[in-house]
Amino acid sequence: PGSLAPDEALRARARKVIPGGMWGHMNVARLPPGYPQFFRSARGCRLWDVQGTEYIDLMCGYGPMVLGYGDPDVEAAAAEQRGRGDLMTGPAACQVELAELVVETIPHADWVLFAKNGSDAMTACVTIARAGTQRRKVLVARGSYHGAAPWCTPSLAGVTAEDRAHILHYDYNDIASLERAADEAGRDLAAVLVTAFRHDVKRPQEAPTPAFAQAMRRICDAAGAALVLDDVRAGFRLHIGGSWEPYGVRPDLCGWSKAIANGHPLAAVTGNDRFREAAQQVYVTGSFWCSAVPMAAAIATIKKLRATGAIATMEAMGRRLREGLEQQARAHDLPLRQTGPVQMPLIMFDDDQDFTLGHRFVLEALQRGVYMHPWHNMFLSAAHQVADIDRVLEATDGALRQVAASVDRRHPAKAAQ
Ligand code: PMP
Numbered sequence: 001p002g003s004l005a006p007d008e009a010l011r012a013r014a015r016k017v018i019p020g021g022m023w024g025h026m027n028v029a030r031l032p033p034g035y036p037q038f039f040r041s042a043r044g045c046r047l048w049d050v051q052g053t054e055y056i057d058l059m060c061g062y063g064p065m066v067l068g069y070g071d072p073d074v075e076a077a078a079a080e081q082r083g084r085g086d087l088m089t090g091p092a093a094c095q096v097e098l099a100e101l102v103v104e105t106i107p108h109a110d111w112v113l114f115a116k117n118g119s120d121a122m123t124a125c126v127t128i129a130r131a132g133t134q135r136r137k138v139l140v141a142r143g144s145y146h147g148a149a150p151w152c153t154p155s156l157a158g159v160t161a162e163d164r165a166h167i168l169h170y171d172y173n174d175i176a177s178l179e180r181a182a183d184e185a186g187r188d189l190a191a192v193l194v195t196a197f198r199h200d201v202k203r204p205q206e207a208p209t210p211a212f213a214q215a216m217r218r219i220c221d222a223a224g225a226a227l228v229l230d231d232v233r234a235g236f237r238l239h240i241g242g243s244w245e246p247y248g249v250r251p252d253l254c255g256w257s258k259a260i261a262n263g264h265p266l267a268a269v270t271g272n273d274r275f276r277e278a279a280q281q282v283y284v285t286g287s288f289w290c291s292a293v294p295m296a297a298a299i300a301t302i303k304k305l306r307a308t309g310a311i312a313t314m315e316a317m318g319r320r321l322r323e324g325l326e327q328q329a330r331a332h333d334l335p336l337r338q339t340g341p342v343q344m345p346l347i348m349f350d351d352d353q354d355f356t357l358g359h360r361f362v363l364e365a366l367q368r369g370v371y372m373h374p375w376h377n378m379f380l381s382a383a384h385q386v387a388d389i390d391r392v393l394e395a396t397d398g399a400l401r402q403v404a405a406s407v408d409r410r411h412p413a414k415a416a417q
Pocket residue numbers: 116117118119120122145146147148195230231232233257258
């Protein structure tokens with residue numbers, strides 16, 4: 001690896017002109033020291049930081065990259081549209097083509113609206129649900145992330161009690177808590193929000209139980225409320241028709257973003273006919289929401305995901321990684337816990353609350369050319385090939401050896417200082 005000097009110089013400049021040097025989840029102050037903040041380029045499943053150090057990327061830009069950075073088919077479609085126009089005084093024809101493709105691809109969708117970010121999409125879902133039901137209360141799982149708007153942002157700085165006045169909580173996968181929260185909302189229940197699976201940071205991921213997914217539908221139907229699926233993070237990685245298709249549970253409204261255009265800025269709200277009129281009544285818009293290039297990119301992305309079996313590829317690569325890591329953890333006698341869908345893995349160590357082992361592991365992997373995250377789920381893409389996964393496993397084997405060497409075997413969870 002090169003010296004960190006160019007990255008440090010950029011960080012010093014950034015601290016003067018950007019609050020904290022960087023906002024939000026991409027501030028590497030959240031990661032162990034040694035992670036680069038700034039990147040020079042990206043191609044396929046690889047990233048280069050400003051020092052020129054190359055990494056196999058297991059974060060995929062926190063999800064948007066799904067076919068590979070700079071995917072040639074997506075970029076050709078984007079370039080073609082850019083040649084004709086991107087932001088214009090109204091939408092391009094490709095907006096209708098994309099809407100038709102989305103409605104054809106996603107079984108619950110009778111209509112679609114486009115926006116820019118996941119927060120836009122989820123906020124619009126809440127507004128449409130309230131408009132359609134003429135009610136106020138919204139149920140959210142404790143600890144679930146739905147975005148950075150006042151009604152849902154994890155930091156309470158600048159948030160008023162009024163912003164949260166009609167938000168009630170339940171626990172993911174806990175039907176009794178869901179029923180209690182729905183009872184509390186009573187006849188004022190507008191919507192129940194749920195993420196595709198439990199992917200809260202810093203704790204093991206959980207698939208929804210089939211009974212929980214079915215209870216969601218039953219409770220919403222009984223109350224006349226909207227079931228709102230937040231597929232912003234998992235959408236287009238688990239199932240092309242939406243992450244709850246395998247459960248046979250369809251939402252009334254669903255928020256999408258991240259992978260929908262392979263890294264181009266786009267989000268979507270899909271909904272069924274019950275909420276079509278409400279979607280027409282609410283006022284949603286944004287200066288860049290009709291930009292045509294991301295829509296052309298989304299058409300190419302969705303078509304390629306469908307045509308190439310990309311999701312099956314990601315699953316196969318994820319399984320290869322999970323099984324390889326399982327073997328390595330056994331060989332090094334380390335309590336590695338891998339959770340979540342194989343293509344969206346979270347890798348932590350048991351009894352490692354302060355992430356001593358987790359930080360050591362990801363730093364050792366980073367030094368071996370693999371970019372991982374210690375407590376946020378990671379993402380595989382269709383650009384990760386067998387040889388890349390095997391390179392990752394080479395790095396993790398070396399990293400786990402270092403972690404194992406640091407562990408005091410008399411107190412298995414403790415790293416030697
Ligand atoms: N919902 C979920 C499940 C997310 O993971 C995210 C982004 N991490 C959001 C909503 C918000 O999306 P955005 O950051 O694009 O506003």
